[in-house]
Amino acid sequence: MLFTPTSLKECLQEWEDLEKDYQQVQATNPEDLNAIEEIQGFIKERPSVFFEMESFLPKKNGLYLSLVLGNVNVTLLNKHAKFAYKDEYEKFKLCLTVLLLLSSFTCRFVVSYRAVDAMFNFLLVWYYCTLTIRESILINNGSRIKGWWVAHHYVSTFLSGVMLTWPEGKLYQMFRNQFLTYSIYQSFVQFLQYYYQSGCLYRLRALGERHNMDLTVEGFQSWMWRGLTFLLPFLFFGHFWQLYNGLTLFEMAQLPECKEWQVLMCGSTFLVLFMGNFFTTLGVVYQKYKNNQGKAKSL
Numbered sequence: 001m002l003f004t005p006t007s008l009k010e011c012l013q014e015w016e017d018l019e020k021d022y023q024q025v026q027a028t029n030p031e032d033l034n035a036i037e038e039i040q041g042f043i044k045e046r047p048s049v050f051f052e053m054e055s056f057l058p059k060k061n062g063l064y065l066s067l068v069l070g071n072v073n074v075t076l077l078n079k080h081a082k083f084a085y086k087d088e089y090e091k092f093k094l095c096l097t098v099l100l101l102l103s104s105f106t107c108r109f110v111v112s113y114r115a116v117d118a119m120f121n122f123l124l125v126w127y128y129c130t131l132t133i134r135e136s137i138l139i140n141n142g143s144r145i146k147g148w149w150v151a152h153h154y155v156s157t158f159l160s161g162v163m164l165t166w167p168e169g170k171l172y173q174m175f176r177n178q179f180l181t182y183s184i185y186q187s188f189v190q191f192l193q194y195y196y197q198s199g200c201l202y203r204l205r206a207l208g209e210r211h212n213m214d215l216t217v218e219g220f221q222s223w224m225w226r227g228l229t230f231l232l233p234f235l236f237f238g239h240f241w242q243l244y245n246g247l248t249l250f251e252m253a254q255l256p257e258c259k260e261w262q263v264l265m266c267g268s269t270f271l272v273l274f275m276g277n278f279f280t281t282l283g284v285v286y287q288k289y290k291n292n293q294g295k296a297k298s299l
């Protein structure tokens, strides 16, 4: 049978209907019960199989990728190529994190020139733009990155662009050190994230399946929870720092000498970042917790 994304969606719908039908089947005979449970287990696994099949079908590039790359096919054709691309994406983030950490440290403690700050902000703009392109390619290849994390990189590109245009002056200097210290902290959190994300990637690859977690991934689940419990306090601290940056800028906007539009613009952007990051992270943890509970019950 020749699959297309539409026919796969139809198949998925049929399996979901079948799953509902089978949930209503009653049996008293233990043999029938066993057979029904086996079929139900088989049906439950199908959506992840379809999801994987769908990620190998050639897709049309979305608007953003068409605008940036043109009409080039970005679908990677096998699991190995997908893993290699994702791995390279994580390594790219790690290299840039080192560079950004060094740059922000230099601006904060070594040189204090607006031109050098501008170079740092330009590097940020380029970095976040590049991430949006790479993430669009990953999504095209079946990655389940939440929409907010991609949107977060668009918003961060915008924020760094506005910081780049903020002219030297008293208000810029008032916020500069806070921003640079925040940037250093963000790079540090990015290191921890790298450790967690690449750990997930390698462990799941070793298990041979990414989205279908069953009993065989029990060890992975416990590693993931340990990683998350360690990472979350640092992430939340970073989110509240974003809130603090936003509030500081709103306070600065009240000063009579504040003439720059960048103050309010950056303040609002930091608040958007705080809300998006904080609530999405809470949502992700809640979803994982629910999935975990569901699995524990089904044991």
Ligand code: COA
Residues within 6 Å of the ligand: 086, 138, 142, 143, 144, 145, 146, 149, 186, 189, 193, 196, 197, 200, 210, 231, 235, 238, 239, 277, 278, 281, 284
């Ligand atoms: N950026 C890019 N990709 C991300 C991501 C992020 N922040 N969070 C998750 N993903 C990717 C995962 O790698 C995975 O990709 P895959 O389908 O290709 O394998 C997919 O999205 C699904 O991941 P999920 O299971 O939902 O989450 P996770 O366990 O990988 O990560 C968190 C959960 C909370 C650790 C992660 O989302 C995170 O670090 N969020 C905080 C980001 C943040 O707030 N940054 C600002 C710090 S100040």
